[in-house]
Amino acid sequence: MKALVYTAPHRIELRELATPAPAAGEVLLKVEAVGICGSDMHAYHGHDERRPAPLILGHEAAGVIAAGPRAGEGVVVNPLVTCGLCQACRSGRQHLCPDRQIISMPPRPGAFAEFVTIPERNVIALPAGADFAKAALAEPVAVAWHAVRIAGERFSEPLVTASALVLGAGAIGLASALVLHAFGARDIWIAEPNPLRRDTARRSGPFQVYDPGSEPGPGAGSVALAIDAVGAAETRAAASRLVAPGGVIVHVGLLPGAAGFDIRRITLQEITVIGSYCYTPRDFEEVVAALMADRFGPLSWIELRSLADGPAAFRAIDQGETAAAKIVLRP
Secondary structure (H helix, E strand, O other): OEEEEEEEOOEEEEEEOOOOOOOOOEEEEEEEEEEOOHHHHHHHOOOOOOOOOOEOOOOEEEEEEOOOOOOOOEEEEOOEEOOOOOHHHHOOOHHHOOOOEEOOEOOEOOOOEOEEEEEHHHEEEOOOOOOHHHHOOHHHHHHHHHHHHHHHOOOOOOHHHOEEEEEOOOHHHHHHHHHHHHOOOOEEEEEOOOHHHHHHHHHHOOOEEEOOOOOOOOOOOOEEEEEEOOOOHHHHHHHHHHEEEEEEEEEOOOOOOOOOOOHHHHHHOOOEEEEOOOOOHHHHHHHHHHHHOOOOOOOOOEEEEEHHHHHHHHHHHHOOOOOOOEEEEEO
16 A cells, blocks of 8 residues: 655654554444644654654545445544543543553554544444545644633533633634634634735634734733634733633644743633643544534635645645645545
8 A cells, every 4th residue: 555654853754564454343434535644843853752753654544445344434533542441441531541542653553544443432323425634633622622612611600701812813713703603712822923824814714814924913901712723832821811810721833832821810810721631532523513513614824736746845834834624635
């Protein structure tokens, strides 16, 4: 099979590899669509020790079961593989399983390939004729869905009346804004320095989009919720400054470092800071249903490319040369 292999920082190669054989309880999936995630970019930059080269990256996948009793069935992959036995798994919080694995991290190769194996319990059936590129968005949108859901659980007011700010208009940031809108929020700001991504965000929903370096945004202490989809010192500082007293900051971005939080203001103003990681199986299933029901609009913010064009796609993302919030590869 053909596969994209991360071989060294800033180097992705298209190679011919053996097709994997599924273990007991697994299915072999013929990949029809797979998205490039920010975590794939961290690995590409050599910044993710969890993803050492050489490795097949990619975990945002949808496709067709290639063999066995369910052969020919279209499915989307929940890439988070957990033990099912620990307290976290038994309580429905499988994403916090201490033994969790995810495809694209050893020992599980990823989905930037023509085929990938995954436990059968990790695939969700799609309606006949479903758009695989749309289905492949389930994983990043589920990350956003989970972040918005757990933030809402800590609000003292309904989302429909709250002012919200999303820092970053990449896939997770834009998806967070779309989920906020789907949950009823109407006053949604998006901060994004890249002009191409700003234009994409403006076209994607009723959002107030601005360049945080040169354009006015929400006032200090004015937003009830800030979702940091970047996780840099600058965005943590902005969230600390802009969130209202008693407000909520949800930290989703995974850039390295911890600088930027204004701990004194967070303490004096009783601001809640929540770390948000991945999603529960229920979050994932609800997002698949929402995507199939077109609850997030036309999804014109994705760009489709071939698997063979993967190295060029990584370079385009790295150099800020694409307006797309998400590039989806088709093997």
